[in-house]
Amino acid sequence: xxxxxxxxxxxxxxxxxxxxxxxxxxxxxxxxxxxxxxxxxxxxxxxxxxxxxxxxxxxxxxxxxxxxxxxxxxxxxxxxxxxxxxxxxxxxxxxxxxxxxxxxxxxxxxxxxxx
Amino acid sequence: xxxxxxxxxxxxxxxxxxxxxxxxxxxxxxxxxxxxxxxxxxxxxxxxxxxxxxxxxxxxxxxxxxxxxxxxxxxxxxxxxxxxxxxxxxxxxxxxxxxxxxxxxxxxxxx
Numbered sequence: 001x002x003x004x005x006x007x008x009x010x011x012x013x014x015x016x017x018x019x020x021x022x023x024x025x026x027x028x029x030x031x032x033x034x035x036x037x038x039x040x041x042x043x044x045x046x047x048x049x050x051x052x053x054x055x056x057x058x059x060x061x062x063x064x065x066x067x068x069x070x071x072x073x074x075x076x077x078x079x080x081x082x083x084x085x086x087x088x089x090x091x092x093x094x095x096x097x098x099x100x101x102x103x104x105x106x107x108x109x110x111x112x113x114x115x
Numbered sequence: 116x117x118x119x120x121x122x123x124x125x126x127x128x129x130x131x132x133x134x135x136x137x138x139x140x141x142x143x144x145x146x147x148x149x150x151x152x153x154x155x156x157x158x159x160x161x162x163x164x165x166x167x168x169x170x171x172x173x174x175x176x177x178x179x180x181x182x183x184x185x186x187x188x189x190x191x192x193x194x195x196x197x198x199x200x201x202x203x204x205x206x207x208x209x210x211x212x213x214x215x216x217x218x219x220x221x222x223x224x225x226x
Contacts, residue, residue: 004158042216042217042218042219043159043204043216045213045214048213056211056213091158091159093158098212102161102164103149103151103161103162103164104149104151104159104161104214105161106158106159106160107158108156108157108158109156109157109158111156
């Protein structure tokens with residue numbers, strides 16, 4: 001398995017532009033998570049899905065953020081319009097089941113810079 | 116409020132020695148606890164999971180302990196190597212089986 005695949009690896013965009021981050025979870029994993037990591041705040045959960053259905057989006061900072069999971073093998077996180085304070089590394093992670101012994105599998109992340 | 120604490124200062128260890136990292140938590144009764152390794156520019160990688168009814172778990176040179184009375188987990192790397200240098204994160208589960216993360220401790224193994 002190629003693991004959790006995220007694209008792009010790096011994104012530099014101007015303030016006000018729309019940004020779309022993509023994620024392909026591990027096949028068979030029924031949970032998908034979007035995290036944001038910064039030096040100041042560490043890892044923050046933004047939203048997670050179970051069987052493609054959004055379960056908890058309370059971590060999404062504002063209405064500018066939205067996430068979708070149209071099928072079991074693809075998810076997107078969109079920021080529109082982007083702001084400099086959105087600059088961070090965004091991780092996608094997937095997991096098999098609840099209370100699993102195997103932890104979360106993370107992608108390599110997307111480093112977003114908004115200028 | 117729920118709180119997880121890891122030593123924010125980097126831990127410097129001589130190669131070959133045992134490295135011990137600490138994860139303390141308050142106002143919480145987790146079902147289990149996980150440890151992850153994170154290298155620069157990479158996502159966290161799952162290492163070990165320990166349940167509340169387990170005192171200790173081992174995997175090769177790694178050992179994790181979980182003391183629910185002290186509200187503390189210790190993560191040990193024996194016979195440490197420079198390749199073990201990374202940031203190590205602990206994470207507790209909440210009642211919805213989602214993770215609450217510590218800030219991580221940077222471990223530096225010196226040759």
